[in-house]
Amino acid sequence: MMERQNLGPLHGLWSLTNRELKxxxxxxxxxxxxxxxxxxxxGLFGKAMNLGNMxxxxxxxxxxxxxxxxxxxxxxxxxxxxxxxxxxxxxxxxGMLSFIVLFTSMNSGMMIVWDRRLGFxxxxxxxxxxxxxIIMGKVFSAVIRSLVQATxxxxxxxxxxxxxxxxxxxxxxxxxxxxxxxxxxxxxxxFIMLALRSTSWESQMAIMNxxxxxxxFASNAFYPVKLMPSWLKPxxxxxxxxxxxxxxxxxxxxxxGMNSIWFDFAFLLAFAAIFSTLGIVLSWRYLNx
Amino acid sequence: xxxPAIKAINLTKKYGSLLAVDHINFEVAVGEIFGLxxxxxxxxxTTIGMLTTLVKPTEGTALVNGFDVIRQSSKxxxxxxxxxxxxxxxxxxTGWENLMLAASLYGIPNDVAKERAKELLEMVELAxxxxxxxxxxxxxxxxxxxxxxxxxxxxxxxxxxxPTLGLDVQTRSAIWTYITKLKREYNMTILVTxxxxxxxxxxxxxxxxxxxxxxxxxxxxxxxxxxxxxxIIMLQIVGNVDLAKQVIMSIDGxxxxxxxxxxxxxxxxxxxxxxxxxxxxxxxxxxRVAKISITEPTMDEVYMKYTGKSLREEQSNWEEAMSTMxxxxxxxx
Numbered sequence: 001m002m003e004r005q006n007l008g009p010l011h012g013l014w015s016l017t018n019r020e021l022k023x024x025x026x027x028x029x030x031x032x033x034x035x036x037x038x039x040x041x042x043g044l045f046g047k048a049m050n051l052g053n054m055x056x057x058x059x060x061x062x063x064x065x066x067x068x069x070x071x072x073x074x075x076x077x078x079x080x081x082x083x084x085x086x087x088x089x090x091x092x093x094x095g096m097l098s099f100i101v102l103f104t105s106m107n108s109g110m111m112i113v114w115d116r117r118l119g120f121x122x123x124x125x126x127x128x129x130x131x132x133x134i135i136m137g138k139v140f141s142a143v144i145r146s147l148v149q150a151t152x153x154x155x156x157x158x159x160x161x162x163x164x165x166x167x168x169x170x171x172x173x174x175x176x177x178x179x180x181x182x183x184x185x186x187x188x189x190x191f192i193m194l195a196l197r198s199t200s201w202e203s204q205m206a207i208m209n210x211x212x213x214x215x216x217f218a219s220n221a222f223y224p225v226k227l228m229p230s231w232l233k234p235x236x237x238x239x240x241x242x243x244x245x246x247x248x249x250x251x252x253x254x255x256x257g258m259n260s261i262w263f264d265f266a267f268l269l270a271f272a273a274i275f276s277t278l279g280i281v282l283s284w285r286y287l288n289x
Numbered sequence: 290x291x292x293p294a295i296k297a298i299n300l301t302k303k304y305g306s307l308l309a310v311d312h313i314n315f316e317v318a319v320g321e322i323f324g325l326x327x328x329x330x331x332x333x334x335t336t337i338g339m340l341t342t343l344v345k346p347t348e349g350t351a352l353v354n355g356f357d358v359i360r361q362s363s364k365x366x367x368x369x370x371x372x373x374x375x376x377x378x379x380x381x382x383t384g385w386e387n388l389m390l391a392a393s394l395y396g397i398p399n400d401v402a403k404e405r406a407k408e409l410l411e412m413v414e415l416a417x418x419x420x421x422x423x424x425x426x427x428x429x430x431x432x433x434x435x436x437x438x439x440x441x442x443x444x445x446x447x448x449x450x451x452p453t454l455g456l457d458v459q460t461r462s463a464i465w466t467y468i469t470k471l472k473r474e475y476n477m478t479i480l481v482t483x484x485x486x487x488x489x490x491x492x493x494x495x496x497x498x499x500x501x502x503x504x505x506x507x508x509x510x511x512x513x514x515x516x517x518x519x520x521i522i523m524l525q526i527v528g529n530v531d532l533a534k535q536v537i538m539s540i541d542g543x544x545x546x547x548x549x550x551x552x553x554x555x556x557x558x559x560x561x562x563x564x565x566x567x568x569x570x571x572x573x574x575x576x577r578v579a580k581i582s583i584t585e586p587t588m589d590e591v592y593m594k595y596t597g598k599s600l601r602e603e604q605s606n607w608e609e610a611m612s613t614m615x616x617x618x619x620x621x622x
Contacts, residue, residue, distance in 0.1 A: 007367060007396040015393035023381045119375030119612075126341045126371040127394040128363050 012129040016137030017144070020111060024145055031149075034103065038096040038153050042160060045222075046092040083224055084255035091255070093157035094248040095221035098241045100153050101146040101180050102215060105187035106208050108142035109195030113204045116196075131287040135192060135280050142188035143181060150180055165254030172251035179247040179265070182272040183240050189279025196283050220245050225258050240271045292355060294319045294446050294478035295340060299349030302335050309335040311502035312349060317495075319445075320476040322468065324489040326588075327499035328596050333482050334450070336499065340480070341371050341448055354445050367395065370444030372435045374451040375612060376619050380424040384415055384434050387423060388441060395442040402441070409437040413467060428620030429460035436467060447471065449481040453488060454613070455620030461485070465492050486588035496588075498595045505595040510588065517586045517594055518544040520560030522567065524553045525580035533576045540570055545594070554593075556586075 024031060076086050083091050115121040124134055154162075165172075191208075198204045216222075218232060219241035225233060236242050243264045249255040250264075257264070295317040302310040310332040317323040327333045338344030340351055342362040350357055356364040378387045385406060392402035410416045413433035418426065426434065432452060439447055449468070453461040469492060471477040483489050489496055490510045497507040506513060526533045530548050537546050537555060542563060544556035557563045560583040571578055584590070 007363070011396040012394045015390050019379060019382065019390055022386070023379070026381065118615075119373055119377045120379065122343060122375075123371070123373055123377035124394065125343050126366060126369070126373075127391070128366040128396065129394040 007128055009130050010133060012127075013133040013137055013140075016124075016129070016133060017140045020138065020141030021144060024141075034107075035100070035149065035152060035156075037103070038100045039156055041099070042089075042093060042096055042153075042157055046089045047160070049088065080256075082226060084249060084257065085253045087163055087253070089160070090157075090162045090253050091249065092222065093154075093160075093162040094252055095219075095245050096153050096157065097150045097176070097180060097248055098183065098219070098244045099216060099221060100149045101184050101244070102187060102241060103212065104146040104149050105142050105184045106191050106212060108138050108188040109191035109204055109208070110201060111142075112138055112192055112195045113198065113201045117201065125287065131284045132280060134287065135189075135283040138192050139185065139188045139276065139279070142192075143184045146184040146188075147177060147180060150177075164252055168252065168254075175251045175261075176248045179244045179268055182265075182268040183244040186240060186268075186272040186275035189276040193279040193282050196286050215239060215241060220258070240268060243267045243271075291319055293317055293352075294321070294354060295323075295480065296352040297336075297340070297349070298351060300336065300339055300346055300351050301348035302332075302339060302344060303347045308502050310339070310346075313499075313502075313504050315497055315504060315507060317478060317480060319478050320472060321494045322472055322479045322481065322492060324493035324496040325480065325482045325499060326486065326489055326496055326592060327505075331499045331596070332502040333499050337448055337450055337480070337482065341369060342366055367442065368445055370439035370442060370447045372439040372447070372449045372452060374454060375616055376431050376435060378423045378431065378434050378438065381422065383420050383422055384410065384426070384437075385419040387434065388438060391438040391441045397442065405441060405443075406437075409440055413437045428456055429463070431619060432456060432460070432464060433467070436464070440471075444477070446478045446480065449479060451482055451484065451616070453483060453485060455617035461488065468492065486592055490588040498592065500596045506591070513588070513591045514586045517590060518556045519558035519586075520556070521584050521586055521590050522555040522557060522560050522564055523580075523582045523584070524555070524567070524571075524578050526551055526553060527577040527579050529576065532574065533571060536570050536574050536576065537567055540566060556594075560584075 079088070080086050085091055112121070115124075121134075125131075158164075194207060195204050198207065218235045219239045220236060221241060225236050225242065228236060242258070246257045246259060247261055247264045247268070250257040250261050259267075293316040295315075297313055297315050299312045299314060300310060301308070301312050313332075313336065325333050325336065335344055339346050339358060340353055342358050342365050346359065350359050352358075353365045354368040356368065358365050378384070379390070382390070388406040388409065389402055392406065397405070407416075410419050413436060415430060415433055415437065418430060423431065423434065436449075436452070439449075452468070453464050456464065465488065468479060468481070472479060481489075481493070493510060495507065495509050496513060498505045498513075506516065508516070524533070530551055530553065533553055534546055534548055537543060537553060540563075542557060544558070545554070547554045555563075555567070564581060564583055568578060568581070
């Protein structure tokens with residue numbers, strides 16, 4: 001009666017991941033919509049607030065006959081010492097990579113709320129698929145989506161004038177993706193864990209709206225930590241987004257970072273390890289009870 | 290005698306201080322279509338939840354296909370098929386993709402899954418719609434797909450929760466044709482809940498009526514109807530119902546006498562000859578009768594006797610009501 005069945009601990013994991021991905025790439029309109037925000041930030045904010053030009057577009061102080069070259073030099077140094085790079089647009093573009101990863105990872109929570117509401121989750125629980133695979137399928141699909149969307153944002157940023165550092169290597173790109181991967185892994189596990197406990201999509205939306213902008217603004221996505229008030233700094237310094245940005249800026253733009261790159265990686269690794277373990281274990285226990 | 294397909298042993302579930310299911314014991318034989326009836330909140334869903342390992346029993350246990358639902362839950366899951374009340378297929382995927390997804394959740398190798406999906410789609414007459422997105426399916430098509438998904442692992446027991454809810458009469462009878470075919474051709478055991486009492490009557494081999502977490506009555510539809518003790522006489526009274534009841538109770542040969550609103554509900558052997566006696570006695574005592582009916586008992590009366598309510602008066606909580614609404618809406622789409 002019982003014929004061939006591969007009931008390994010990970011069976012069904014890829015199918016569940018693939019289900020989410022199919023829903024996503026089969027609806028290109030929604031994919032495009034989710035890209036609107038970061039692209040708007042890039043195009044409007046990044047282009048309009050062109051800090052580089054502030055100093056180099058013919059600043060002239062009456063009575064002092066300072067050569068333009070000196071002013072340009074001072075301006076450049078000022079920006080560089082603040083942002084770690086002379087190019088604010090590129091600075092912001094690197095920040096937008098973590099922006100899109102943050103938003104996409106957060107959405108993973110919504111998916112499980114819907115699955116629960118529509119009975120799909122219950123149906124899953126009656127099958128012999130492991131509870132861990134249910135959660136991990138969600139996490140992996142969120143991570144894959146995040147990285148693909150980050151790639152699209154990166155390409156758009158490059159088209160809009162983002163400049164890589166001159167001697168960039170393939171390893172720098174890989175490093176950036178590893179950073180985004182770790183951040184997405186931790187964040188999506190965290191939000192799935194939260195979502196499993198919230199009974200309605202309304203409350204999940206509320207949690208997302210409560211957290212997304214504060215998380216973003218309390219990071220170095222738009223401006224450097226250096227300029228922030230002292231009460232904000234500790235928040236920024238535990239915000240994983242700051243570390244992902246620090247890595248991508250150092251690797252892609254050659255910017256001076258807030259920490260050594262190894263410290264950044266260590267932090268993100270710890271963040272991802274702790275939250276994915278916690279998220280998966282707690283969700284697993286919740287689904288088993 | 291072979292061992293039963295399902296055996297509940299003191300199966301109990303408490304939610305806080307609420308006893309949702311209260312030490313129930315029953316057996317379902319292999320190849321039986323077994324119906325669970327009862328009002329919302331009576332413990333039907335919780336019972337099915339425990340048998341399908343969705344809900345952990347507080348006390349007692351159940352053997353499903355010989356596996357313990359607590360200690361061998363993954364073996365139970367691998368050996369059963371479950372079709373929930375809600376439509377659980379992913380609307381964004383096609384019927385075919387949904388079946389393949391279900392197959393992979395049961396660890397069925399790809400080549401076997403393809404063959405079986407084709408076979409099942411044919412059986413539920415969805416072969417032509419296999420590559421359509423489920424959101425374009427009608428209610429009947431969706432339900433047929435759900436059943437196909439529940440059969441993908443060739444289960445020995447199939448659990449069906451309200452398989453015909455919200456469907457039109459023809460589709461309902463088509464669904465029951467599949468169900469009885471499964472029993473006939475594969476000797477599959479089927480545990481089904483339904484709100485359509487005439488369906489339970491027509492298709493179930495045995496029925497358990499659950500009320501307030503306990504099994505109020507269990508037996509074949511025929512046994513249940515006979516347990517009412519004869520015909521049912523319903524009298525609509527104008528005036529004092531309590532007085533009428535007293536008068537009726539004093540007549541010999543009355544079974545159960547109950548008041549429901551301004552009507553009286555009597556069970557009596559040979560209702561046809563009892564009715565004139567009742568009318569005469571009431572008339573003598575000055576009680577007017579507006580309407581009288583004599584019926585042979587149906588499942589409706591059985592249900593009313595053992596649960597104390599008719600199906601229509603049921604109240605359910607908001608969550609359940611929404612879920613039912615959603616199912617009905619999709620069924621009618």
